[in-house]
Amino acid sequence: MPSFPRTRLRRNRASSFIRSLVAENRVNAADLILPVFVTDAAQSSEVASMPGTYRNTLDDAVKLAERAVSMGVPALALFPEVDPALKTPDCSESWREDNLINRAVRRLKAEFPELGIITDVAFDPYNPKGHDGYLVQGVIVNDETVTALVRQALSLAEAGADIVAPSDMMDGRCGAIRDGLDAEGFTNVGIMSYAVKYASAYYGPFRDAIGSSGALKGDKKTYQMDTANALEGLREVEMDLDEGADTVMVKPGLPYLDMVTRVKETFGVPTFAYQVSGEYAQIMAACQNGWLDHDKVWLETLLSFKRAGADGVLTYGALKVAELLQEDA
Numbered sequence: 001m002p003s004f005p006r007t008r009l010r011r012n013r014a015s016s017f018i019r020s021l022v023a024e025n026r027v028n029a030a031d032l033i034l035p036v037f038v039t040d041a042a043q044s045s046e047v048a049s050m051p052g053t054y055r056n057t058l059d060d061a062v063k064l065a066e067r068a069v070s071m072g073v074p075a076l077a078l079f080p081e082v083d084p085a086l087k088t089p090d091c092s093e094s095w096r097e098d099n100l101i102n103r104a105v106r107r108l109k110a111e112f113p114e115l116g117i118i119t120d121v122a123f124d125p126y127n128p129k130g131h132d133g134y135l136v137q138g139v140i141v142n143d144e145t146v147t148a149l150v151r152q153a154l155s156l157a158e159a160g161a162d163i164v165a166p167s168d169m170m171d172g173r174c175g176a177i178r179d180g181l182d183a184e185g186f187t188n189v190g191i192m193s194y195a196v197k198y199a200s201a202y203y204g205p206f207r208d209a210i211g212s213s214g215a216l217k218g219d220k221k222t223y224q225m226d227t228a229n230a231l232e233g234l235r236e237v238e239m240d241l242d243e244g245a246d247t248v249m250v251k252p253g254l255p256y257l258d259m260v261t262r263v264k265e266t267f268g269v270p271t272f273a274y275q276v277s278g279e280y281a282q283i284m285a286a287c288q289n290g291w292l293d294h295d296k297v298w299l300e301t302l303l304s305f306k307r308a309g310a311d312g313v314l315t316y317g318a319l320k321v322a323e324l325l326q327e328d329a
């Protein structure tokens with residue numbers, strides 16, 4: 001009598017053909033969104049804490065878009081580095097028709113009509129204090145901010161953004177933006193809500209990239225979620241869906257994959273995750289030291305998002321990963 005089990009799970013791991021057949025999840029370029037920083041500076045500049053990621057002139061952003069299209073990455077998420085001279089307490093630069101982000105949207109939509117263009121709705125690039133909302137006597141005021149965010153969203157829709165992505169975490173903003181868009185005839189402009197967005201320490205490199213870190217005093221804990229909370233995140237998602245959000249996002253990604261799974265299982269809606277700047281910085285720093293295998297770790301980390309249930313991932317590694325997938329194929 002052999003003392004070995006009849007069932008040997010290693011049989012399905014024994015060679016690459018069977019591993020491929022039984023694989024439960026795959027990473028596809030089609031599931032990736034590339035965040036792109038844009039600048040009005042004369043030249044693109046690398047973000048020191050994000051090796052390989054740049055603040056791009058519009059010409060260079062077009063080149064990135066071209067690569068995305070050719071590799072099957074379906075969408076970009078744009079973030080502006082705004083000239084400090086244009087930052088004012090009312091953040092009105094955010095809805096000026098000819099501002100940097102609107103010029104970027106128009107140019108990219110003109111050159112690549114099929115490429116999805118997603119833009120943030122929040123004031124941090126425009127606020128001299130680096131906050132996402134209006135600061136009145138030390139308090140981030142909700143309703144006044146939401147009214148103004150609708151103006152920003154409308155301006156982005158007019159420029160041609162396919163999807164607006166409120167990342168500000170004010171209460172009621174999805175509903176207000178939906179109503180505002182619909183009233184102006186932008187019924188087909190989608191809302192990707194940063195629904196479960198934590199007050200995280202992983203956003204540091206992003207704030208360096210857009211130039212808001214020096215300005216930001218304190219933290220964003222009165223509007224972004226406490227990292228201790230999970231059930232509250234489900235309430236955020238429920239409310240944003242009720243208010244008309246088309247897709248929801250969890251952010252950061254890897255440290256919060258539990259939320260990706262819970263959101264997907266609870267609501268069954270298109271669920272995205274944002275592998276944020278600090279996550280990118282961690283991986284790249286370790287790779288530069290020779291401590292992690294760059295190609296393998298990128299594919300593995302993206303696969304973990306898929307396994308958790310993410311329909312798509314915003315990642316600064318989108319083009320790298322798409323390239324690796326092409327080499328693999």
Ligand code: PBG
Nearest residue numbers: 122124132167202203206276277
């Ligand atoms: C702004 C915004 C942030 C990110 C996306 N939109 C920063 C913040 O909330 O402070 C972070 C993205 C990243 O770290 O890659 N509302």
